[in-house]
Amino acid sequence: MPKNLQETVKLNNGVNMPWFGLGVYKAQEGEEVIQAVKSAIRTGYRSIDTAAAYNNEEGVGQAVREAMEENGLTRDQLFITSKVWNSNQGYETTLQAFETSLSKLNLDYIDLFLVHWPVKGKYKDTYRALEKVYKEGKVRAIGVSNFQIHHLEDLLADAEVVPAVNQVELHPQLTQKELLKYATEKGIFLEAWSPLGQGNLLTNDILVSIGKKYGKSAAQVILRWDLQVGVITIPKSVNEGRIIENADIFDFELSTEDIAAIDGLNLNKRFGSDPDNFNF
Ligand SMILES: NC(=O)C1=CN([C@@H]2O[C@H](COP(=O)(O)OP(=O)(O)OC[C@H]3O[C@@H](n4cnc5c(N)ncnc54)[C@H](OP(=O)(O)O)[C@@H]3O)[C@@H](O)[C@H]2O)C=CC1
Numbered sequence: 685m686p687k688n689l690q691e692t693v694k695l696n697n698g699v700n701m702p703w704f705g706l707g708v709y710k711a712q713e714g715e716e717v718i719q720a721v722k723s724a725i726r727t728g729y730r731s732i733d734t735a736a737a738y739n740n741e742e743g744v745g746q747a748v749r750e751a752m753e754e755n756g757l758t759r760d761q762l763f764i765t766s767k768v769w770n771s772n773q774g775y776e777t778t779l780q781a782f783e784t785s786l787s788k789l790n791l792d793y794i795d796l797f798l799v800h801w802p803v804k805g806k807y808k809d810t811y812r813a814l815e816k817v818y819k820e821g822k823v824r825a826i827g828v829s830n831f832q833i834h835h836l837e838d839l840l841a842d843a844e845v846v847p848a849v850n851q852v853e854l855h856p857q858l859t860q861k862e863l864l865k866y867a868t869e870k871g872i873f874l875e876a877w878s879p880l881g882q883g884n885l886l887t888n889d890i891l892v893s894i895g896k897k898y899g900k901s902a903a904q905v906i907l908r909w910d911l912q913v914g915v916i917t918i919p920k921s922v923n924e925g926r927i928i929e930n931a932d933i934f935d936f937e938l939s940t941e942d943i944a945a946i947d948g949l950n951l952n953k954r955f956g957s958d959p960d961n962f963n964f
């Protein structure tokens with residue numbers, strides 16, 4: 685169980701990844717994303733999750749460089765994730781997309797690079813390109829996102845490098861227990877996207893009442909639950925107060941009964957798209 689914001693999980697290739705990070709989907713390129721990333725790093729966050737599709741890699745890279753300087757950090761103390769978008773999937777196009785992400789971020793390397801969605805007929809070639817850049821040392825770990833068990837089974841049949849991470853929608857109304865069990869057996873960490881249900885779960889009566897017992901908000905209860913069930917988490921906020929609030933989860937522990945009550949909220953409900961039925 686991580687005891688602070690900077691504690692890491694050891695991925696299946698030995699690379700350490702922070703349990704907790706900042707997501708920046710919908711953070712506007714420019715001042716908004718720059719200020720959010722800098723606030724987060726000042727608060728103690730060490731992991732940032734972006735993607736080519738978020739159109740804010742330049743701002744993320746700029747913020748990372750400025751924050752290193754301002755906080756006396758070195759590049760190896762930060763962990764930056766990006767992802768190849770669906771329209772760039774395929775072997776050669778992914779190699780190019782990786783270089784574009786690296787150049788927009790303007791960093792020497794990316795820590796984790798993911799196949800953003802399992803685009804039918806393409807994700808295996810896409811992943812082969814990730815294996816190439818991984819073997820070349822341009823990225824410290826590779827993985828996937830939005831992969832169901834059948835996608836992972838298909839990928840693992842040919843993959844030379846087992847994905848380190850599968851980033852999926854996961855929150856109290858979509859607990860992903862089967863996928864979590866399967867991924868854990870294969871040595872793949874699950875990482876929760878939309879952990880707060882895009883803000884929709886924060887007035888849930890059960891989460892609010894559990895929070896009251898610990899003097900915590902529903903957001904803090906959910907994020908603590910992520911860590912206690914063994915899932916990496918990346919809540920998004922561009923508001924400094926909420927960036928600080930979301931990270932303030934290392935001074936309490938949910939009881940076994942409360943973990944079970946949160947697990948019991950599962951409805952298999954998605955706020956985002958279904959990995960077996962998306963058209964973008
Ligand atoms: N791989 C994939 O396909 C996907 C990956 N992701 C990744 O996961 C990250 C997180 O998911 P996301 O969809 O952004 O949703 P989240 O579940 O993190 O919710 C973010 C929303 O909640 C608000 N919020 C954050 N903290 C609080 C708080 N303490 N109290 C009240 N409101 C709060 C934010 O507003 P505000 O900013 O104003 O605080 C924002 O509207 C993304 O940013 C992205 O990095 C997301 C979707 C898909």
Ligand SMILES: O=C(O)C(=O)[C@@H](O)[C@H](O)C(=O)CO
Nearest residue numbers: 709735737800801956957964
């Ligand atoms: O945020 C992401 O990482 C996503 O993949 C999705 O939000 C995706 O961009 C989408 O929902 C497109 O409509």
